[in-house]
Amino acid sequence: MPDYFAGIDIGSTMTKVVIMDDGIIASIIGPTGPEQRRLANRVMENALNQAGLPFEAITYLVATGYGRINVPFADKQVTEISCHAKGVAHLFPKCRTIIDIGGQDSKGITVEAGRPVDFVMNDKCAAGTGRFLEVISEALGITIEDFGGLAFKSRDPAQISNICTVFAEQEVVARLAEGVPLNDLVAGILESLASRISRMVNRLKVAHEVVITGGGAKNSGLVKALSDKLGYATLVPPEPLLTGAVGAALLGRDIAHKASKEGVPLEIKKRVLGEIEIL
Amino acid sequence: MAEEDKKEARKKRKTATEAASKIGGMVKAAIGGTVRAKEEGKKLAYSFIVCSYDEIIRAMDIVPVWTENYAGICGAKRDAERFLERAESLGFSRSLCTYALCGLGFDQWREELGEMPPDAPWGGQARPDMMLSSGQILCDPRNKWYQAAQQFMPDVPIYDVGLPWPLYEDDIEVSEVQDYYINYIVSELRGLVKFLEEQTGKKMDYDRLSELVDLGERTWNLIWETYELRRAVPTPMGTGDAMNTMVPMVFMLGTQEGYDFFVELNRELKEKIAKGQGVVSNEKYRLLWGGGLPSWFALTDFNYFNSKGAVFPVETTYRMIEPIYRLNIPDTNDPIERLAWRWLGYWTYWYDKAKKRPGSEPDVERLIQYIEDYQIDGVVMHEAFSCRTFHLGLIWQLNQLRKIYRPIPVLILGRDGRKKEENRELPSLILESDIVDISTYSEVDTRNRIDAFIETLEQLRKTRADRR
Numbered sequence: 001m002p003d004y005f006a007g008i009d010i011g012s013t014m015t016k017v018v019i020m021d022d023g024i025i026a027s028i029i030g031p032t033g034p035e036q037r038r039l040a041n042r043v044m045e046n047a048l049n050q051a052g053l054p055f056e057a058i059t060y061l062v063a064t065g066y067g068r069i070n071v072p073f074a075d076k077q078v079t080e081i082s083c084h085a086k087g088v089a090h091l092f093p094k095c096r097t098i099i100d101i102g103g104q105d106s107k108g109i110t111v112e113a114g115r116p117v118d119f120v121m122n123d124k125c126a127a128g129t130g131r132f133l134e135v136i137s138e139a140l141g142i143t144i145e146d147f148g149g150l151a152f153k154s155r156d157p158a159q160i161s162n163i164c165t166v167f168a169e170q171e172v173v174a175r176l177a178e179g180v181p182l183n184d185l186v187a188g189i190l191e192s193l194a195s196r197i198s199r200m201v202n203r204l205k206v207a208h209e210v211v212i213t214g215g216g217a218k219n220s221g222l223v224k225a226l227s228d229k230l231g232y233a234t235l236v237p238p239e240p241l242l243t244g245a246v247g248a249a250l251l252g253r254d255i256a257h258k259a260s261k262e263g264v265p266l267e268i269k270k271r272v273l274g275e276i277e278i279l
Numbered sequence: 280m281a282e283e284d285k286k287e288a289r290k291k292r293k294t295a296t297e298a299a300s301k302i303g304g305m306v307k308a309a310i311g312g313t314v315r316a317k318e319e320g321k322k323l324a325y326s327f328i329v330c331s332y333d334e335i336i337r338a339m340d341i342v343p344v345w346t347e348n349y350a351g352i353c354g355a356k357r358d359a360e361r362f363l364e365r366a367e368s369l370g371f372s373r374s375l376c377t378y379a380l381c382g383l384g385f386d387q388w389r390e391e392l393g394e395m396p397p398d399a400p401w402g403g404q405a406r407p408d409m410m411l412s413s414g415q416i417l418c419d420p421r422n423k424w425y426q427a428a429q430q431f432m433p434d435v436p437i438y439d440v441g442l443p444w445p446l447y448e449d450d451i452e453v454s455e456v457q458d459y460y461i462n463y464i465v466s467e468l469r470g471l472v473k474f475l476e477e478q479t480g481k482k483m484d485y486d487r488l489s490e491l492v493d494l495g496e497r498t499w500n501l502i503w504e505t506y507e508l509r510r511a512v513p514t515p516m517g518t519g520d521a522m523n524t525m526v527p528m529v530f531m532l533g534t535q536e537g538y539d540f541f542v543e544l545n546r547e548l549k550e551k552i553a554k555g556q557g558v559v560s561n562e563k564y565r566l567l568w569g570g571g572l573p574s575w576f577a578l579t580d581f582n583y584f585n586s587k588g589a590v591f592p593v594e595t596t597y598r599m600i601e602p603i604y605r606l607n608i609p610d611t612n613d614p615i616e617r618l619a620w621r622w623l624g625y626w627t628y629w630y631d632k633a634k635k636r637p638g639s640e641p642d643v644e645r646l647i648q649y650i651e652d653y654q655i656d657g658v659v660m661h662e663a664f665s666c667r668t669f670h671l672g673l674i675w676q677l678n679q680l681r682k683i684y685r686p687i688p689v690l691i692l693g694r695d696g697r698k699k700e701e702n703r704e705l706p707s708l709i710l711e712s713d714i715v716d717i718s719t720y721s722e723v724d725t726r727n728r729i730d731a732f733i734e735t736l737e738q739l740r741k742t743r744a745d746r747r
Contacts, residue, residue: 066727081731082738113745115738118706119731121724203674203709205681 003059003256004051007248008044008074009083010067013103013130013215017047018245019058020253026051029241032067041273044073055271060252064244075268078251080244081109081119087247088211089114091237096207099197099226099234100244101216103130108201120203122196130215132168133222136189139169140182144219147186151221154187168192187221194225201230208232213240292519292579295558296551298544299520305540306352306526310401316342317405322479325410325428325435327421329599331442331464331622332411332471334491334533334614338484339475341409345530346424349404350381354575354715356400362388363716371427376420377665377715383427390431406432409478411471413440418668438474441467444626447641449634453627464619472615485614491533492614496621498538499600502528505545509592510653513557515548518568518591519581520558525597563588564656564736567649570595570642570673571661574712577720580729584659587733593653595645601628642672643679650684650705657736658707663714677707706739708732 002021009016010032019026028050030043048055055073063074064083071077080100088098089111098109106129107121122129130144137144151157158180160168168189175185197216210232216222217240227234237243259266294300317323324336326343336343353359359377362384367373369387371380385404388396395403410429414422425437442464445456472483509516516524524544531537551557566584568591574580581591606624611617629641629648636644649655658680660673684705708728713719 066723079727079731079734082734085738113742115742116731116735117704117739119735120709121728121731 003253004053004057005249005252005256006044006047006058006061007083007087007245007250007252008061008063008065008068008071009080009242009244009248010063010065010071011080011102011244012066012105014241015043015065015067016242016245017043018242018249019047019051019053020246020249024242024246026053027239027242027245029239041073044273055273058271060256060266060268062248062252062255064248073269073271073273075252075266076255078248081107081116083244083247083251084213085109085111085116085247086114086250087243087245088213088237090246090250091243092209092211092235095209095211095235097201097204097210097232099201099210099212101130101197101212101214101222103134103215105129106197106200106214106216108197108204108206110204110207118204120200122200132193133189133216133219135169136172139173140176140185142182142186147190147222148220150183151187151190151225154181154183156184157191158184158188160188160192187225190219190221190225191229194222194229197226198229206230206232210234212236213243215241293582293585294520294523296516296520296524296544296547298540298547299516299523302523302526305536306348306530307401309530310349310352310404313342313344313405314402322408323405325407325425327411327413328529330411330413330415330440331618332413332440332468334488334495334618335468335472335483336411336475337533338488338491339472339479339481341475341479343530344405344407346382346404347378348526348530349385349400350378350715351575353381353385353400354717355578357576357717358398358400359576359715360717362396373716374665376418376424377713379420379424379427380665381715382424383431386428387431407435409474410435410437411440412437413442415442416444416446436474436478438471440471442622444623447627447630447633449637453623453630457623457627460623461616461619464622465615468615468618488614489612492617494535494538495533496603496617498528498532498541499603499621501538501541501545502600503602505541505548506593506598508545508548508552511548511552511592512565512654513555513559513562514565514590514592514653515551515556515558516544516592517558517581517585518594518596519578519585521568521591521594521597522573522578522581525599529597529599558590559585559588561588562590564590564733565654566591567646567653567655567658568594568596569646569658569660569707570676571670571710572596572663572666572714573661574663574710574717574720575714576717577712577722577725580710580725583726583729584733587729589733589736591659593649593655595642595649599625601625638682639679640676643676646676646680647683650680655705657732658705659710659732660707661710661712663712664719665713665716673709677709680705680707704739706732706735 005020007018013032015030015032017028018024026047028043028047060075062076062078063071064078064080068077084098084100088095095111100107105122107119109116110118133144158175160171212223212234217236223234223236256266322341323344324341325346359381362381365384365388366380410425412421412425445453476482527537527540566589608620629644632644633639633641662670684703710725
């Protein structure tokens with residue numbers, strides 16, 4: 001029977017699960033949000049169903065993300081920094097810099113040979129995270145998916161000066177009332193967000209290749225704005241939300257292989273899908 | 280966890296040394312002592328640490344009330360918020376120094392009530408008879424704090440001591456300008472003595488002052504020798520404890536109690552080293568606390584590092600001493616001049632070293648020296664938002680360090696004259712919060728960063744092993 005490895009990444013907004021053998025055989029992305037918090041273990045169930053595997057078939061399971069501590073069935077907890085580094089390096093072996101734009105935080109990671117060597121995080125303020133885009137999109141009455149397309153049509157991006165998400169929202173509404181075209185406003189918002197993220201990431205020694213992950217990577221306008229700010233071409237994985245979970249599964253595989261090589265028993269939890277409690 | 284249990288858990292910060300575990304009681308006794316001294320009619324002075332006047336006020340039998348210390352205690356007891364809020368309601372911005380805000384909120388409340396605010400931590404901060412400020416050349420709240428407090432205590436006079444030192448410039452020799460600085464500092468300290476004589480109605484006993492300066496200098500040497508013991512592997516004492524042992528270093532300088540504390544700590548560390556006892560039983564990573572005042576309400580984070588096998592054998596914060604014999608203090612029998620030379624010598628101590636490395640700075644040289652001497656694996660700094668002075672430049676210092684400890688193999692010239700390839704990369708972590716304002720702190724986020732940092736150290740070790 002082949003070995004299967006699972007990674008579960010419980011972020012502040014989304015929960016992601018990947019099951020792998022030699023490649024990805026199942027992946028599920030589901031919301032973590034408050035009303036779903038007790039359903040997060042269902043995401044794992046769904047992934048197992050998708051793979052057609054019983055839980056007992058999983059050789060090793062690594063949990064990552066903010067909610068990793070609260071996964072009772074995980075064999076090991078590893079931070080998202082290490083998991084993103086592993087996952088992205090698997091997809092882009094030449095990657096040296098990762099920028100992860102999550103729902104409620106963003107981070108920069110420098111990588112060497114698939115291992116993190118330095119990192120920065122913004123976890124204190126919504127500015128510079130996906131939450132900023134959510135708030136602004138609500139104020140503008142558009143979806144986040146619309147952002148990229150609108151921004152590319154802009155000829156004169158508006159200047160958004162407020163750093164605070166709440167004040168930026170007020171500023172956006174006021175500029176809209178002034179008659180600033182929506183395209184320019186959206187482009188300005190993305191430039192503002194890219195500016196905040198690049199300021200944080202530039203604390204690190206940014207090096208080529210630069211890979212963007214997380215929900216923010218799905219916004220083509222933001223990716224372009226960030227590339228322009230950093231002065232680097234950027235790469236985006238086919239599914240940028242999954243890199244943490246992929247990395248978690250791969251780290252699990254490394255642990256299992258090491259144990260096998262050294263002839264030591266692999267310590268695993270009982271394969272029972274207990275309810276996940278998010279902080 | 281029930282609220283009571285949480286409080287209990289917070290109280291139990293584990294210290295590595297017996298000596299450090301006694302500090303809480305010593306500080307509590309000292310604060311209670313200031314309240315009693317007030318009742319006994321002794322003269323009290325609001326004071327700041329590291330202002331070169333410790334021995335002067337002790338020689339005049341003036342009882343120092345360390346205002347930054349009291350704000351830190353309010354923070355550590357997680358009881359600063361009501362004083363911060365009060366200061367804010369008086370019109371002081373929350374973005375100012377939170378030590379000052381906490382103190383101002385407390386003072387205004389005490390003056391309004393005519394007694395200590397209700398349930399004031401450890402009995403409260405006694406009303407002073409005078410306030411001795413000094414911004415030195417780096418901290419404007421130390422100039423403005425007591426001026427602002429004077430609106431609640433208009434009868435309490437202030438003496439502001441000017442304590443400059445020449446800022447580092449690689450083309451200026453300290454020896455060329457030091458006489459000017461010494462003359463100025465001496466005149467400022469003599470002015471302080473005159474002010475204290477006026478306030479107390481008694482004359483300075485210079486023989487006694489000389490004895491206390493002797494004691495202060497012996498204490499500096501003893502602290503330096505004691506802290507250097509922490510180079511041992513495993514290290515017997517970490518920065519968590521040093522955040523306690525800074526109390527006798529900077530709040531009790533010029534007292535026998537302060538000196539005796541370090542005699543005891545020295546003995547304890549030697550014993551631990553002889554027995555091979557470290558802060559943790561399995562020391563994996565040796566970290567440098569490379570700058571920033573700590574979050575006084577979150578000192579258990581040091582224990583969290585320890586739980587991961589990480590220890591801090593050395594720190595730049597509150598290591599406010601250098602060995603006296605290296606400070607080039609000229610022979611003089613004038614205790615005031617000795618204090619001035621000690622001051623100047625301390626602040627310019629790393630200048631010569633910096634000059635030998637083009638583009639470097641004294642603060643960076645100090646970090647490099649500690650990294651090498653203490654076999655450091657990584658650097659941790661804390662950016663406290665409300666303390667611009669201390670925290671400005673930390674990121675720049677890390678960037679400078681990265682030029683030395685580069686993430687690529689470099690050729691190092693060994694003592695045998697041969698070049699060998701080494702990986703001297705040094706990961707760093709910047710924690711973000713405040714000294715007193717707990718609203719800036721998230722335990723979950725902080726510990727997530729610590730976890731990621733430890734993993735980074737682990738991965739780096741694996742990478743180096745793979746390269747061999």
